[in-house]
Amino acid sequence: MDTHLSQFYGTNHVPSDTELLEIENLLAPQNARLVQLEKDLEEAEAKVARLRKEREDVLRDIKPLKSLSSLIRRFPREVMELIFVHSILAKAPGRPTFSICHTPLVLLRVCKLWREITLTTPQLWASVELTIPSHLCHSFANAPDSKQQQRVALFLDQFDRWLERSQSYPLSLIVRGSPLDGGVVMQSLASKLALHSRRWESIDFDISQCSTFSDIVAESLPTLKHARLSAYSFPFGTHDKPRFLGILAAPNLEGLQIQVTRSSPGFSKMPISWTNLTRLLLDGVYMYRQDISSQDEQLTATEILHVLEKCQSLRILSLLLISTHNRLPEPEPQVTLSNLEALNVTGCRLQINHLLRSITTPRIREMHYQPFFKSSLPDEAPPFSPALPLTSFLQRYGNQAVVLSVNLPTASKEELQSWLECTPALKQLTLGQEFQFAPPPPVLSIPSNFGNPFDDSCIGLLTPKRDHSHLCPNLKIFRCSIRARISGDAILAFLKARTDPLLVGRGGIIEEVSIHQLPYDSPFGDSSDAEDERLKSIREAGVRLSFKKTFYYQSNPVPTIVHGHHGTSIPGFGPGYGVDFKLF
Numbered sequence: 001m002d003t004h005l006s007q008f009y010g011t012n013h014v015p016s017d018t019e020l021l022e023i024e025n026l027l028a029p030q031n032a033r034l035v036q037l038e039k040d041l042e043e044a045e046a047k048v049a050r051l052r053k054e055r056e057d058v059l060r061d062i063k064p065l066k067s068l069s070s071l072i073r074r075f076p077r078e079v080m081e082l083i084f085v086h087s088i089l090a091k092a093p094g095r096p097t098f099s100i101c102h103t104p105l106v107l108l109r110v111c112k113l114w115r116e117i118t119l120t121t122p123q124l125w126a127s128v129e130l131t132i133p134s135h136l137c138h139s140f141a142n143a144p145d146s147k148q149q150q151r152v153a154l155f156l157d158q159f160d161r162w163l164e165r166s167q168s169y170p171l172s173l174i175v176r177g178s179p180l181d182g183g184v185v186m187q188s189l190a191s192k193l194a195l196h197s198r199r200w201e202s203i204d205f206d207i208s209q210c211s212t213f214s215d216i217v218a219e220s221l222p223t224l225k226h227a228r229l230s231a232y233s234f235p236f237g238t239h240d241k242p243r244f245l246g247i248l249a250a251p252n253l254e255g256l257q258i259q260v261t262r263s264s265p266g267f268s269k270m271p272i273s274w275t276n277l278t279r280l281l282l283d284g285v286y287m288y289r290q291d292i293s294s295q296d297e298q299l300t301a302t303e304i305l306h307v308l309e310k311c312q313s314l315r316i317l318s319l320l321l322i323s324t325h326n327r328l329p330e331p332e333p334q335v336t337l338s339n340l341e342a343l344n345v346t347g348c349r350l351q352i353n354h355l356l357r358s359i360t361t362p363r364i365r366e367m368h369y370q371p372f373f374k375s376s377l378p379d380e381a382p383p384f385s386p387a388l389p390l391t392s393f394l395q396r397y398g399n400q401a402v403v404l405s406v407n408l409p410t411a412s413k414e415e416l417q418s419w420l421e422c423t424p425a426l427k428q429l430t431l432g433q434e435f436q437f438a439p440p441p442p443v444l445s446i447p448s449n450f451g452n453p454f455d456d457s458c459i460g461l462l463t464p465k466r467d468h469s470h471l472c473p474n475l476k477i478f479r480c481s482i483r484a485r486i487s488g489d490a491i492l493a494f495l496k497a498r499t500d501p502l503l504v505g506r507g508g509i510i511e512e513v514s515i516h517q518l519p520y521d522s523p524f525g526d527s528s529d530a531e532d533e534r535l536k537s538i539r540e541a542g543v544r545l546s547f548k549k550t551f552y553y554q555s556n557p558v559p560t561i562v563h564g565h566h567g568t569s570i571p572g573f574g575p576g577y578g579v580d581f582k583l584f
Contacts, residue, residue, distance in 0.1 A: 077117065085123045104165075125165035131176035132185050156188055163196060170201035170223050177209040187212060197221055204228040207244055218249035218271075226255035226279070248272050255279035257318075268303055274310035278339075281318040283346070301355040308335045308359065318344035318368075321351035334360050342366035342403075353389035364397045370407035391418050398422035405430040410483055413457045420461060420471040427474050429462075432481030432516070453483045456490040463494045464503040473507035481516040483550075488523035491515065491547075492534055499541045514546040525549035 003026060005019065015023065067073075075083075088103045104125060107118040118124060136152050163171075173193065177186040190210040193200075197220045207213055208231040227247055248256075249271040256277060267282075282299060301321055308314070314337055340361045345352045349371035369390045390406065398404075401423045411431055420426070431454065462478065464470040475498070497503050498510040518525045524547040529535065535545060 080114075080117055081121045081123075084118060084121055088124065088127060119165065122165060122167035122169045125162055126169040127172045128162065129174040132178040132189075134178055136185050137178050152185055152188075155185070156192070159189060159192060163192065166199075168199065171196060171199045172202040173200065174204040177206055186210065198223065200224045202226040203247075206230045207247075211243075213247065214243040216244075216246040218246050218251060221247065221250040222252065224250040224253055227253060228257040228259070228281075230259040242270075245271055252276065255316075257281035257283075259283055267299055268306040268310075274307065275313060277311050278313050279316040280307075280311060280314055281316070283318060283320040301351045301358070304355060305335050305358055308337060311337070313339055315339050316342045318342075319346070319355070321345065321347035321355065323348035323351065334358060336360040336362075338362060340364060342368075344368035344370075346370040347372060349389065356389050356393040361397050363400065365400055366403040367394070367398070367401055368403075368405040370405075391415065391422075394419055394422035400425055402426060403428045407431075407433055408482065410453060411458065413455075413461065416454075416458050417461055417471070423472070425474060426472045428477040429472065429475060430477075430479045432479070453485040454480055455485045456487055459486055459490050459494050462498075463490075464497040464500070466503065470503075473505065476508070476510060477512045478510065479512070479514040481514075484515060484517055485519050486515065486522070488534075491524060495535070495538045495543070495545075499538055499543060509541055510543055512544040512546075514544075516546070516548040518547060518549045520549055522547070522549060 003022075005015075005023070008015070084103075084107055087107075104118055107124070108115050133155075136148075136155055175186075175189060175193070186209040190212040194212050194216060197216050200221055201223050202225060205213070205228075207229050224247070227250070229244070229247065251273060253273055254276055256272065256279065258281070282304075299322070304319060304321070308317075317337070317340060335358060337359055340359075341363055343361065343364060343366065345355065345368070347370075352369070352371055367390075371389075394401070394404075395418075398419070399422065402425055404419065404423055404426055405428075406419070408431075416431075420429075461471055462475065464473075495510075495513065498513075501509065504510075515524075524532070524535075526549075529545070529547055539545060
C-alpha cells in the first residue's frame with residue numbers, strides 16, 4: 001500500500017496519534033475485504049466437501065456395476081492362465097516356496113474364479129524352489145518330539161499336494177537342505193521327488209544329502225535338460241564306486257553345472273552325453289592347500305581339453321582351474337569350439353593360459369577373465385603379467401566380443417588399449433569384480449605397487465574426440481572397480497563425449513557408468529553426487545551413474561582365511577557372473 005507512511009516500513013518509528021488514526025482509516029476497507037474473503041472460503045470449502053461426499057456416494061453406487069463390467073472379467077480363461085504363468089517371478093535360493101507370498105498361493109486367495117484357474121493350471125505348480133525351514137529341523141542330540149514330527153508330516157503333505165497339482169508337466173526343481181537338518185527331511189523330500197524323475201526338466205540339488213538319487217538310472221530321466229549338482233567331491237563317491245552316474249548319463253542333458261570342493265581325475269570318462277551339452281560350468285569352493293599332493297586331485301586344463309574335444313555343441317563354458325603345483329606340458333593340439341559364445345575362466349593363471357592357447361573359438365561373444373594373481377609355480381621369475389594370456393586370446397578371437405570382463409588388480413594403458421583394439425564390437429566392459437549373483441573368488445595378495453592405477457590416460461582411450469576414430473564406438477555399459485586415479489575433468493570429458501550424439505554417431509550414447517574405488521580427493525563419490533550440477537545433463541540423458549571412493553568400496557580385497565582340517569584354508573568361492581545383454 002503506497003502512502004507517505006511507507007518511508008517508515010522496516011524502521012523503529014513510533015507512530016503518533018494522528019498517524020495511528022490514519023492507519024486505521026487505511027486498513028478499514030482491507031479488513032472488510034479480508035472478512036468477506038474468509039466467508040467466501042468457508043462457503044467454497046463447504047461446497048467442496050459436499051461435492052466430495054456426492055462423488056463418494058456415486059462411486060459407491062457404480063462400483064458393483066463397474067466391477068461387473070471390468071475388462072479382467074472378460075478375459076478368456078486361456079489368457080488368464082498365460083498371465084498367471086508369467087506372474088511367476090524368479091526367486092532367490094533360501095526363500096521357502098511354501099510362503100503365502102508365493103505366486104500360486106497368492107492367486108488362490110483372490111476369488112473363486114482365480115482359485116479355480118490356479119488349481120487347474122499345472123504350469124504354476126511345475127516350478128519348485130524351496131529351502132527346508134529351520135523350524136522343521138531338530139538338534140542332533142535330541143530326538144524329534146511329537147510336535148516336531150507333526151510339523152514335518154504337514155510340510156511333506158503340502159509338498160505332495162504341490163507335486164500333484166503339477167500333474168504331468170515337466171518339473172523345474174531347486175531344493176536346498178538345512179545344515180540343522182542332518183538329512184532327515186531332505187531324504188524324505190528326495191524319495192518323493194525320485195518318484196517323479198521322469199518329469200524332471202531342470203534340477204538344482206546338493207546331492208550329498210540326496211543319496212536316494214544315486215539309484216536313479218538314465219532311462220528314468222528322459223526329459224532332464226539342465227542339472228546343477230553340488231557336493232564336496234566329484235565324482236560324488238569313492239574312486240572305485242562313483243555314484244549318481246544316472247543323472248550324468250541323462251540322454252537329453254544340455255546344461256551341466258558341477259560345484260565341488262575337490263575333484264578326481266577321470267571326469268572326461270564320465271557317461272555324459274558330451275555332444276548334447278550346450279552349457280558346461282565346473283566350479284566350486286577354492287581350497288588353497290598347504291598339502292601339495294591334494295592339489296593334484298583337482299581338475300586341470302589338460303583334462304578339461306580332453307572333455308572339450310567331445311563338446312562340439314558347447315555355447316557357454318565356465319571353469320575354475322586350480323593349480324596342481326606341477327609344470328604344465330606344452331600347449332595341446334588346438335581344440336575347436338565352433339559354437340562357443342561365452343567363456344568364463346577363473347583360477348590359476350598358468351592353467352588358464354594353457355587352456356586359452358589350446359582352444360579355437362571363432363564365435364566368442366563374451367569373455368570373463370579372472371586369474372588369481374599369485375604365481376602358480378614358486379620358482380617363476382618376476383615380473384609376470386597376468387594380462388598376457390588374455391591379450392593373446394583377444395588378438396585371435398576378440399573381433400566379435402560384445403562383453404569383456406577382466407578382474408585384475410590394475411590395468412596399464414598399454415594392456416587396456418590392446419584389449420580394446422581387439423574388441424571393436426564391445427558393448428559392456430567391466431574392469432574388476434562383477435560378481436552380482438555369486439560370491440567373489442579368492443584374490444591372493446599382491447604387492448601394493450603392482451602395476452599402475454586406472455588413470456586419465458586409460459579413460460581417455462574410451463573418450464570420443466572430434467575428427468578422430470575412437471575405441472569401442474558401441475559401448476553401452478562401463479564398470480570399473482579396480483584401483484583408479486581419475487581426475488574429475490577426465491570423468492566429465494568422458495561422460496559428455498559419450499552422451500554427445502555428434503561424437504558417438506550410430507553407436508548411441510552410453511547407458512551406465514560405474515567407477516568405484518576412486519581416490520579420497522576425487523570430486524565424485526560422495527552423497528552429493530545426485531545434486532551435482534555438472535552431472536545433471538548426463539543424468540537427464542538417461543545415463544545411470546555410480547561413483548564410490550575407496551573408503552566405501554574395496555575392490556579385490558585380501559580374503560579372510562578360514563583354516564580347516566589338514567592344513568586347508570578356504571578363502572572364497574567362484575566363479576559366477578552377471579551379464580546385462582541377452583546375447584543368445
